[in-house]
Amino acid sequence: MQVLVPSHAVENTYTYEKAVSLLGDTITQHNEGYATDNRFSNIHLLPQDMELNIQKQQATFTKFGKQGGEKASIRLLPNHIYVHPSGYKVRVERHPDAAEWFLIGTLAEPTFCHKPSTVSGGGKSEISKSLNDAVIYGPIFIGDYDTDMKLVEEIISRDYSNCMLDEFKAIHSDPSRPILSAGRTLGSVIKLLTPDDMYTKEHNEFVDKIPNHIRAIVFAIKSHYKQEMGSEWKPKFTVDITNGVPGHELKFDGRTMVGSYLRVGFLGSSGARRNFKLRQDFISADKVQMEDDITASVVVPQDYVPGLPKSEYGKYPSLKVSQNCEWRLFQRPDDAIIPGYDKQTEKDMSETGLFCSNFQPLEASKMKELTQQLYFYDMFTQEMQQHMKDAAQEGAGKNICSAKPRLVDGKPTKNPRYLQVRPDVSMPKDRYLAEFGARLYRGISHETCCIFPVAGVLGGRRNNPPDELNGVKIRPMCVYNPIHFQELPELFMDYVCCVTGKSPSTTGAGSEGALSKGPFNAIGATADLNNMLVSMILTDYGGFSSAAGWIGPKYKVDHDISLLIPELWCRMTPQERDPKFLIKNGYLEKLDDFEYEGRQVPGSRLGYRITKKFVNYFFCRIFDNPSGVFETDMLQPETQVS
Secondary structure, X not given: OOOOOOOOOOOOOOOHHHHHHHHHHHEEEOOOOOEEEOOOOOEEEOOOOOEEEOOOOEEEXXXXXXXXXXXXXXXXXXXXXXXXXXXOEEEEEEOOOOOOEEEEEEOOOOOOEEOOOOOOOOOOOHHHOOHHHHEEEEEOEOOOHHHHHHHHHHHHHOOOXXXXXXXXXXXXXXXXXXXXXXXXXXXXXXXXXXXXXXEOHHHHHHHHOOOHHHHHHHHHHHHHOOHHHOOOOHHHEEOOEEOOEEOOEOEEOOEEOEEEEEEEEEEOOOOXXXXXXXXXXXXXXXXXXXOOOOEEEEEEEHHHOOOOOHHHXXXXXXXXXXXEOOOEEEEOOHHHHOOOOOHHHHHHHOOOOOOEEOEOOEOHHHHHHHHOOHHHHOOOOHHHHHHXXXXXXXXXXXXXXXXXXXXXXXXXOOOOEEEEEOHHHHOHHHHHHHHHHHHHHHOOOOOOOOOOOOOEEEEEEEOEOOEEEOOEEEOOEOOOOOEEEEOOOHHHHHHHHOEEOOOOOOOOOEEOOHHHOHHHOOOOHHHHHHHHHHHHHHHOOOEEEEEEEEEOOOEEEEOHHHHHHHHHHOOOOOOOOOHHHHHHOOOXXXXXXXXXXXXXXXXXXXXXXXXXXXXXXXXXXXXXXHHHHOOHHHHOHHHOOO
């Protein structure tokens, strides 16, 4: 992988000495010149000049960070975290599906995505779940080796100096940089090979003709290219000869190259999964669940929270600080019906002390039968397999399986539930590590409370296509594209009503009123609504929403977008998340009122929605081919034909 050094690096002002003073007696220093956390022995603080090398499996640094001091080194170990005095965290991790090890870096300052006024099924829990459960792995496909590599070579060696329109050249990087240049990142190559209105017609036509699998090969080569290869990179990328003919799995240095793919919904009519290749360098975000159904919050002036970086929070006059009010979360594991898919649910439901409802009470004989169904039992995680095996023993009594919800009228219920111990309680290390890094970055001591204010407001909206229940037609509500932004008062109107599509937890489509729902909220409706309105005015947060369920009658997305949104938000800068910036630069488009069959439709109440430009510019930080993930009729659901 290439190492890119910025032309103008910001001077490092963080030192080991300062970090030690901030952490105080929470760490223990070693003679080798570094420190280890006292609570979690696999968290280490290294000096500011630390260098980590995965090939040598070694971290080198100057002892205690003292200028001109003695050099020291320690072995890099899996499941250990190495923290820079700035709070930047690095860990060693094995690729889930390949014999490769990586160094994975995590930023010190997190992005708190807040999901208020979200109806049942809108993605409140999913916004905090790891994306890893949804990722699948497979080889990088190549057709005829000679034909495809010839096309790859043409793309890599092509002159791109005239691909950009003149009016964009002053505000964008030089397009003439070669694809394999050290001055080009993988992200810039993805942008270069994605159609955009800043490029010439000829360039966009050229890009449109590139087959998707060829584009994936180019990106894979870019991510593995090293400068010492020069122009002789092709011999490094090969295929095996199988039955006398070239195979179709691309290899690098003799190792099969593995690609990561993510499901983003289904095609409604066929139910086919819509899988898209993630960037070769994509690593899912580390997440800490901050809230679920019930949250208490307060709005405070920005300077009330000590140490906050102005670069992250400077634009907000006030900030919302929230606290989870639940010890256990009332989860509905929709995807657990697919064995092995929801790994966290299978882990939770295999443990003792579980409270659940709407799951089949299975006798030991029935559980034994399930363990004998190879293509069912084999798909589960080890935890659920062991649970089922134990529950299949004679005399075990009744038990549950995460993929066997209760049957209602012969069909699995769509409202299975269980109480999950809060992840930040059951797995305290994740929250502790987030605070550890943020303290160093902000320069606050271990004795000062580390507060994470809201950085993004992203309500959830559950949508449904045209449907029928007991002979009664259910009106569709699926006019929203993946991400919308609404100004006040439209946002407030939406929060008051909390319109939902057909939900497994309610009687049908209509106004669910999540903000003022009695079981979830003991505060009077008018007081809570007023608090919400005042908080949005005082903080100046942008009111965004993400789609769950369906986008138009054509695309079923379930919670795939809810899982994806935090990955995107944490990869955007605070300026890029500002709705004023997004509107000004064409990343959001305004919806207007219109007339339909002689009736005025108040379309403007839907606010603004993301555009193709937004998708191409921001989602290239996640996907190889972002324009294919959200097609035009997905961004404009009204153009779909059911």
